[in-house]
Amino acid sequence: MAKPDQLSSEQAHALFDILTSHVTLTEIESLKHSKTLATFGPPLQPSSTDEASTPLLRILLQSFIDNLPGFKNVTAYFWSDSIYRLGTALDDANLSESYDKGSVGIRRTLSTASASIIESVARGRLGGYPTQPSKSDATYDKAKPDDVVKAWDDFLQRIIYGDLLNEMFRKASETDDLADHEPVVQAAHQYALTIFAALLHHNLIVSPRGQSMVSLLNRVHRLAPYFLVKQTLKIGNAASMLNGMTQLVLAKMNISTLTSWFGGQASDSGMNLLQQYGAQRDQEGFPLLTLSRIIAQVLNAEVTELRKRAKEIEQSKEPPDKSQMDHLRKYVSEPAEEQQKIRTESESRSISIAAAILGPDKTFPPLTESTHKSALDYVSIQLAIRDREKLIEVLCHHSPDLVTKSIRELVTVYDPIIRALHKAVDLTAGVTDLQNFIDDLINLSLIDKTKSAKLPTVQDFCRLLEKHQKSSHVFIHQALKNGKELSQWYHEYATHAIEQYKQVENIDAAADGKTAAGDLTRCLNDLVSKLSEDQRQEVLVELDRHATFLDSLARKSKARMDRTIRASLDPTMSDSEVEGSPGMFLLKWQQFIDKTAITPGPTNGPHENGKSDSVVDDTAVDTDGGKSATTYQEVAKGNGSSEPPNVDAVIRLLEPGFKDELQRLVAVKKG
Numbered sequence: 225m226a227k228p229d230q231l232s233s234e235q236a237h238a239l240f241d242i243l244t245s246h247v248t249l250t251e252i253e254s255l256k257h258s259k260t261l262a263t264f265g266p267p268l269q270p271s272s273t274d275e276a277s278t279p280l281l282r283i284l285l286q287s288f289i290d291n292l293p294g295f296k297n298v299t300a301y302f303w304s305d306s307i308y309r310l311g312t313a314l315d316d317a318n319l320s321e322s323y324d325k326g327s328v329g330i331r332r333t334l335s336t337a338s339a340s341i342i343e344s345v346a347r348g349r350l351g352g353y354p355t356q357p358s359k360s361d362a363t364y365d366k367a368k369p370d371d372v373v374k375a376w377d378d379f380l381q382r383i384i385y386g387d388l389l390n391e392m393f394r395k396a397s398e399t400d401d402l403a404d405h406e407p408v409v410q411a412a413h414q415y416a417l418t419i420f421a422a423l424l425h426h427n428l429i430v431s432p433r434g435q436s437m438v439s440l441l442n443r444v445h446r447l448a449p450y451f452l453v454k455q456t457l458k459i460g461n462a463a464s465m466l467n468g469m470t471q472l473v474l475a476k477m478n479i480s481t482l483t484s485w486f487g488g489q490a491s492d493s494g495m496n497l498l499q500q501y502g503a504q505r506d507q508e509g510f511p512l513l514t515l516s517r518i519i520a521q522v523l524n525a526e527v528t529e530l531r532k533r534a535k536e537i538e539q540s541k542e543p544p545d546k547s548q549m550d551h552l553r554k555y556v557s558e559p560a561e562e563q564q565k566i567r568t569e570s571e572s573r574s575i576s577i578a579a580a581i582l583g584p585d586k587t588f589p590p591l592t593e594s595t596h597k598s599a600l601d602y603v604s605i606q607l608a609i610r611d612r613e614k615l616i617e618v619l620c621h622h623s624p625d626l627v628t629k630s631i632r633e634l635v636t637v638y639d640p641i642i643r644a645l646h647k648a649v650d651l652t653a654g655v656t657d658l659q660n661f662i663d664d665l666i667n668l669s670l671i672d673k674t675k676s677a678k679l680p681t682v683q684d685f686c687r688l689l690e691k692h693q694k695s696s697h698v699f700i701h702q703a704l705k706n707g708k709e710l711s712q713w714y715h716e717y718a719t720h721a722i723e724q725y726k727q728v729e730n731i732d733a734a735a736d737g738k739t740a741a742g743d744l745t746r747c748l749n750d751l752v753s754k755l756s757e758d759q760r761q762e763v764l765v766e767l768d769r770h771a772t773f774l775d776s777l778a779r780k781s782k783a784r785m786d787r788t789i790r791a792s793l794d795p796t797m798s799d800s801e802v803e804g805s806p807g808m809f810l811l812k813w814q815q816f817i818d819k820t821a822i823t824p825g826p827t828n829g830p831h832e833n834g835k836s837d838s839v840v841d842d843t844a845v846d847t848d849g850g851k852s853a854t855t856y857q858e859v860a861k862g863n864g865s866s867e868p869p870n871v872d873a874v875i876r877l878l879e880p881g882f883k884d885e886l887q888r889l890v891a892v893k894k895g
Contacts, residue, residue, distance in 0.1 A: 264276060264277055264278060279883065288349075306633065318563070325604040341809055360382065362408065390715075425805050433843055442666050519620055578603055661688075766869065
């Protein structure tokens, strides 16, 4: 039991959750501003001793990225020149905000998804994983949901505090059969597979932006030169193979330069494919496309579709006045500061972004409800066009070519790993397996827009992963069995990574079965103790409410996991019996999306948010104007979460002190 002047385990855990969640999302969102990158500190500014603009991300970068095999050998110049300049170029492109577009954009969807996962990793890194008793000889029934969940907890205990990591590396080098591993590994594998299936389902099916991402994946997949990649990987000499792959992805190419890889006569008549868009094909009909060319072709195809939609608005029966459309088009190219002024006016006056752009100028005809909706759609389309044109400019036509520079340096530092993989693993078969998996993933995820069809469930994604899991097991087995250096490098990295999750202190609060905040419990208690009595009481009320809310989320996630596992074994269960996707992070992700501020509609009024019906409908519209026949509300049945309690006082009073602690921890290394 907590002392009277200390937080209870539940309160400490709730406070830890609030602060890490808010700081993670705030730091990720801040990366869209170039000033954040300019004050990021090492490795972007290697000699900087100033405070980090994003201390939490710095800590995670130091803990898990800086020591990655291969990646740890990149030069300081790679970070300070290529990555910093690429990030700054993307920031300076001033990509659009969801607020202006009237829908939750792909960038917002992916950033909030990242935040929901990163915040969990951050809590593990900062607080450590609590120690609990676990039996090495325990047995688990994968048909029983409670056993699967218990196995995951035991798996983490034994891999962090025991010798399970060494045993897994040893066994994987001996066999590619999952059934040969310990029962805890088999059951934990089932848990991880179910969570990954839930992530895919939520991202591609539940999310109103999901079908846009499936369409984007499908376009890239159809353009990817799998045949040429596989032919290049068959080259026996590792140096020649690497040279061929580099040329395939980056270099000037034509049919002559391709045949020269295999002994034909070279020609200097190649054209840099970053600068052309007409598809070349070899004698078997396969497109010759570089990475940048694929990016440009996919985005240009979307620009064409968007321009058709803009033309339809311009030629509709009741379009906005031409002078109004000219003014709306002008807005999308305004500097970020000017756009923010108009956005602020829209929020403060409770008017739509279109009305705020046009302003009180009486020279424009008044907007009717019909023309107002068309004006909002027109702004959204023009912003989407500009986004894609700017991405093509930065990723494909920037001078100097930062993408090419970055990839070339990564190829250099990963040279030993690629050579070892080439020797140990059948990479051609691996690419074929990947191609087949993406084929099946797209076929499962692409919803027919012309008719109402049965929607894929989490169980369908579980079956997809189960169908293809063997190929990944074979890949890992070959790499560890035939690549002794590979095995050593990644074993050392995995050992370092799990060290980051070990708790340094034994927390008394763990005695009541709660995780509290692990190693940060003492810090959080200190922060609360510095508050006045009135402030402390205000904070404690919010912490109690949030603790109750987290408990409800945990119970909801567990219930969904139970139903998902039972449904995977019982095909007779109806979809209505398996509502929602398991995983706390998915529920948190949905909350981030729901809180996204969106412009008011044609009737004006307070701003909308990500869960408003009109916003959900607009978000589900693809670049070609098409929309899934099934509404998001039907797709997302059971996936929503209850409204989180207000925690403004906690953030206002305690976040500054928490950030100070993060700044201190930037200099503290684990393991």
